[in-house]
Amino acid sequence: MGTSVDAANTEGNKTTLSEKNPKIVFVLGGPGSGKGTQCAYIVEHFGYTHLSAGDLLRAEAQSGSKNGYVSYIFIS
Numbered sequence: 001m002g003t004s005v006d007a008a009n010t011e012g013n014k015t016t017l018s019e020k021n022p023k024i025v026f027v028l029g030g031p032g033s034g035k036g037t038q039c040a041y042i043v044e045h046f047g048y049t050h051l052s053a054g055d056l057l058r059a060e061a062q063s064g065s066k067n068g069y070v071s072y073i074f075i076s
Contacts, residue, residue, distance in 0.1 A: 023048075 025048065029035045039050045054075075061072035 025042065027035045027039055027042075036052075039052075042048050043050050057071045057075050060068045061075060062068065
């Protein structure tokens with residue numbers, strides 16, 4: 001399973017979202033509730049791409065950008 005940052009940075013597919021008609025699934029729960037485990041299962045068995053908001057925010061915070069600095073303030 002690739003990370004959400006890897007998936008967000010992938011540029012190989014030029015098809016627009018409207019052409020794909022994507023299905024979006026939100027997996028919600030508290031810390032330690034098994035969201036990551038369930039997402040790994042969904043990716044493996046159904047071929048979805050996993051985008052983790054937390055992983056994306058942490059990656060942006062580590063990038064050193066202005067938005068990253070703002071992200072760091074909110075997630076610290």
